[in-house]
Amino acid sequence: MTIWRQSLFIAWKDLRTEFRTRQNFLTTLFFAFLVILIFNFAFDPGSVAARESTPAILWVAFLFAGMLSLGQAFTREKEDDCLLGLLMTPVERGVIYNGKFLANLLFILVMEVCILPVFIIFFNVSFHGMFALFLGIILLVDIGFVAIGTLFAAMVVSMRTREVMLPVLLFPVAVPVVIAGVKATTGVLQGLDVSVYANWLKLLGGFDLIFLAVCYYVFKYVVEEN
Amino acid sequence: MPEAAGRRTGGIPLLTVVVLLALVAALYMVFIYAPRERIMGEVQRIFYFHVASAWLGMLAFLVVFIGSILYLWKGRLIYDRIAACSGEIGVVFTTIVLTTGPIWAKSVWGVWWTWDPRLTSALVMWIMYVAYLVLRASLPESRKKLQFSAVYAIVAFLDVPIVFFSIRWWRRGMHPSDMTIDPQMIHALIVACIAFTLLYLLLLRVRLDVQRQQDRLDQIRRTILERE
Numbered sequence: 337m338t339i340w341r342q343s344l345f346i347a348w349k350d351l352r353t354e355f356r357t358r359q360n361f362l363t364t365l366f367f368a369f370l371v372i373l374i375f376n377f378a379f380d381p382g383s384v385a386a387r388e389s390t391p392a393i394l395w396v397a398f399l400f401a402g403m404l405s406l407g408q409a410f411t412r413e414k415e416d417d418c419l420l421g422l423l424m425t426p427v428e429r430g431v432i433y434n435g436k437f438l439a440n441l442l443f444i445l446v447m448e449v450c451i452l453p454v455f456i457i458f459f460n461v462s463f464h465g466m467f468a469l470f471l472g473i474i475l476l477v478d479i480g481f482v483a484i485g486t487l488f489a490a491m492v493v494s495m496r497t498r499e500v501m502l503p504v505l506l507f508p509v510a511v512p513v514v515i516a517g518v519k520a521t522t523g524v525l526q527g528l529d530v531s532v533y534a535n536w537l538k539l540l541g542g543f544d545l546i547f548l549a550v551c552y553y554v555f556k557y558v559v560e561e562n
Numbered sequence: 563m564p565e566a567a568g569r570r571t572g573g574i575p576l577l578t579v580v581v582l583l584a585l586v587a588a589l590y591m592v593f594i595y596a597p598r599e600r601i602m603g604e605v606q607r608i609f610y611f612h613v614a615s616a617w618l619g620m621l622a623f624l625v626v627f628i629g630s631i632l633y634l635w636k637g638r639l640i641y642d643r644i645a646a647c648s649g650e651i652g653v654v655f656t657t658i659v660l661t662t663g664p665i666w667a668k669s670v671w672g673v674w675w676t677w678d679p680r681l682t683s684a685l686v687m688w689i690m691y692v693a694y695l696v697l698r699a700s701l702p703e704s705r706k707k708l709q710f711s712a713v714y715a716i717v718a719f720l721d722v723p724i725v726f727f728s729i730r731w732w733r734r735g736m737h738p739s740d741m742t743i744d745p746q747m748i749h750a751l752i753v754a755c756i757a758f759t760l761l762y763l764l765l766l767r768v769r770l771d772v773q774r775q776q777d778r779l780d781q782i783r784r785t786i787l788e789r790e
Binding site for chain 2: 484487488491494495496497501504505508509511512515516519535536539542543546547550551554557558560
């Protein structure tokens, strides 16, 4: 149980820092809003093409904004050698990973919940009474995306080219999550039966479990101070 | 990294001769022994090197994965070098797959590119390993670089089957899943695969030698700089 308490402590520290400034949160939120807005111009509003690409637009906005916030997660630790202090705390490296993962996940989830009303209004979507399931899909996609994203963010933070390297590393690996998220969301928005896209939910669940476990174990290799 | 210094280029001339013979044999099998395909015609002969390259790419990436795990586990430089060199060869051969694929597709399906599952999977895999090489290139030589690239290689390789399945469900494919094929064609394919596997071993061997000399040179440079 102590591992969980320690993880929550680190997550709490991050979230409290973020809450005090709110700078990162507001810019990320605004960025997601802009992505949705720009896609509205790219497609003829109300056209069939726009309606069919709604899930894709939603996920592009969520994941691009998510990537931005992941990039910030460790940059702050770099200032004044905070990371060194964090590494000197008497906890396992995996606990630091858990804490960072939880903080990033919560951050992205809150951001998405805030942007969702805008999305619903702009694209006039209906959830066919499956809003809870839709939130479940968001959670499954985010867990997988943040699991690998936290690992890679820790990796690129010490690099000069970190702004470019994070998407270069993250997006190819995240391809299955993107496809599954878009497909499952399409299912919900079209009011299809769950059995039609249950495969995608299983794939997301599998992805989440595999990479949470792997990233937890290999995290110690990416934060060592050399 | 004192273990960088090492053995001479033993075995390379012999292996080169073997690879040359195997490649000539493969060319004979592909262009003369194997029959002409009834519907697609001569262009179908691209199949043998296309599939052999795909096999080689997968083999090379498997070696990257194993080398990376061994490096994190044992911490020996040579495992990292094997992974890095194999990654380069894998990217080259996946590039060949992605080049021969469209050439073949253009004359058979009438389009250069389709978002066919296997083609798309190969493309995503190619991008992941290009990212692996970019990551290596953008870090200065250090333990950190070796560990980061090993971690990325492990995550990427575990992702390959998931990518493959997700893309397969995403799109129904144009690649034939079960085809009846002439036994002579299978013989040609097997010979091509064996020849390419030998070629892989040779390329890896030569590339590791170059790397070893590079490491030795770096070591000498460092020693000189320390003395001055």
